[in-house]
Amino acid sequence: MNDPIVEEVRRHRMEHTRKFGGDLKLICEDLRRIQRESGCRVVRRPPKLLAPVKESQGGTQTTPQP
Numbered sequence: 001m002n003d004p005i006v007e008e009v010r011r012h013r014m015e016h017t018r019k020f021g022g023d024l025k026l027i028c029e030d031l032r033r034i035q036r037e038s039g040c041r042v043v044r045r046p047p048k049l050l051a052p053v054k055e056s057q058g059g060t061q062t063t064p065q066p
Contacts, residue, residue, distance in 0.1 A: 020026040035042060 016030070017027060020030065
């Protein structure tokens with residue numbers, strides 16, 4: 001199944017990756033620059049911690065805490 005929106009996002013992501021030769025550090029720096037220049041407020045939320053639950057056949061499972 002081809003989704004034109006997903007394909008467009010992937011195309012832009014690949015163009016951005018090629019622009020920096022796949023250098024993750026440079027890609028992240030550029031994305032942070034774009035984020036800063038956008039003027040949009042960035043919200044940071046604390047991570048949701050996972051609580052261990054009783055063991056089952058596959059080993060220990062975790063479930064998200066509210």
